[in-house]
Amino acid sequence: MANIKKTPGINASSMADISFILLIFFLMVTTMGTDYGLMRQLPPMSQDPVSDEKIIERNVFVVNVNMSNLIQAEGNEIGIGELRLKVKEFFNVASEGDNFPVKMDTVVEGIPMRLNKTAVVSLQNDRGTSYKTYIQVQNELAGAVIELRDEFCRQYYGGKDFEDCDQKIQDFVGKKVYPMAISEAEPVDKSKLKKK
Amino acid sequence: MAKFKKEVAKEAPEIATTSLPDIIFMLIFFFMVTTSMRQATVMVEQKMPKASEVKKLENKALVSYIYIGSPQKVYQDKWGTATRIQLNDSFAEIEGIEAFIASERETKNEVDQSKMTTALKVDENVKMGQVTDVKQALRRVSALKIIYITLKSDQVF
Numbered sequence: 001m002a003n004i005k006k007t008p009g010i011n012a013s014s015m016a017d018i019s020f021i022l023l024i025f026f027l028m029v030t031t032m033g034t035d036y037g038l039m040r041q042l043p044p045m046s047q048d049p050v051s052d053e054k055i056i057e058r059n060v061f062v063v064n065v066n067m068s069n070l071i072q073a074e075g076n077e078i079g080i081g082e083l084r085l086k087v088k089e090f091f092n093v094a095s096e097g098d099n100f101p102v103k104m105d106t107v108v109e110g111i112p113m114r115l116n117k118t119a120v121v122s123l124q125n126d127r128g129t130s131y132k133t134y135i136q137v138q139n140e141l142a143g144a145v146i147e148l149r150d151e152f153c154r155q156y157y158g159g160k161d162f163e164d165c166d167q168k169i170q171d172f173v174g175k176k177v178y179p180m181a182i183s184e185a186e187p188v189d190k191s192k193l194k195k196k
Numbered sequence: 197m198a199k200f201k202k203e204v205a206k207e208a209p210e211i212a213t214t215s216l217p218d219i220i221f222m223l224i225f226f227f228m229v230t231t232s233m234r235q236a237t238v239m240v241e242q243k244m245p246k247a248s249e250v251k252k253l254e255n256k257a258l259v260s261y262i263y264i265g266s267p268q269k270v271y272q273d274k275w276g277t278a279t280r281i282q283l284n285d286s287f288a289e290i291e292g293i294e295a296f297i298a299s300e301r302e303t304k305n306e307v308d309q310s311k312m313t314t315a316l317k318v319d320e321n322v323k324m325g326q327v328t329d330v331k332q333a334l335r336r337v338s339a340l341k342i343i344y345i346t347l348k349s350d351q352v353f
Contacts (some may be wrong), residue, residue, distance in 0.1 A: 006207060007207075008209075009209060009212065010212050015218060018215075019215060019218035019219055019221070019222045020218070020222075022222055023221070023222045023226070026222075026226050034252055034253065035315065035343075036247075036250040036251065036253065036345070036346060036348040037250055037251065037253060037315065038247055038250060038251070038343065039341075039342075039343050040343070040344065041340055042331060042335050042339075042341075043335070043340075045335045045336055045338070080353050081353065125324050125328075127328065128323055129323065130320070130322070130323060130324070131318050131320055131321070131323070132245045132320035134327070135245040135344060135346055136245070136247075136353055138247075139346075143248065143249045146249055
């Protein structure tokens, strides 16, 4: 009897299912190399530059980065670590004083608010500034605005972060309360040199 | 005698090969998905600066890349070590950017043209002068949406 014993074949019909499950798993999990970065909108090339008279000095926070990568904010040299706090203090709608932007009182959907009329960070850099420092500064400026938006939303909209709020609220906070108002100085005489 | 007969009757079990095509397909799909589709071989040094407040680059079909940095070792004999701009697969001058953006625009349909983004992949040792020149060139052709590609990191400085 022992001589007709045969090893039974392995049942392989479920193999296809298993490989499909694996395939779908990898399809979902793998992502293509994603890039991250800082989004910015360049100002359009305009023929007539904005006249300086319209700009009130207290509404503008000047950040200057020189060719040795030293950072100056409103005339005082500061380290990169201090920049975020300074910018937050400047943009904050709760900051009152002669050094801070002009405020206005409005009522938005029944909630009285005191907002900045206009507040702009003006970023000036030298041709010799390194890109690394420039990105660090841009990062700090963006970080300051993002933190302020979160704080504002937490205060007025039930403890939620900016990203968790409704689209309508995000539009309002992002455009009216704390816009990403970073203006870059026009490079000196560049267009004339280039066109020859 | 019985012992001898037993050894003749022993057969090796068949290996089930029905699932082999599935496995191969799985591998094909896996590599199809994971390989990143980069149109250009980067010929300049690319050590990105770090930033924490970053956004993910969406809609890659509408992104044109501009690479800036000093040429990599193998290209230094021909191109030197000074910072250069790379568009598609070749080094270019500032003047080439306008034509590059125009040709990128042509490949997209009209609806998408306004959503086009220019991604600046700039080495961290590059001086801002060159970046400013590129930005001015982009402004001249009204390619105003840009993104500075950075590494995502919480430790910026």
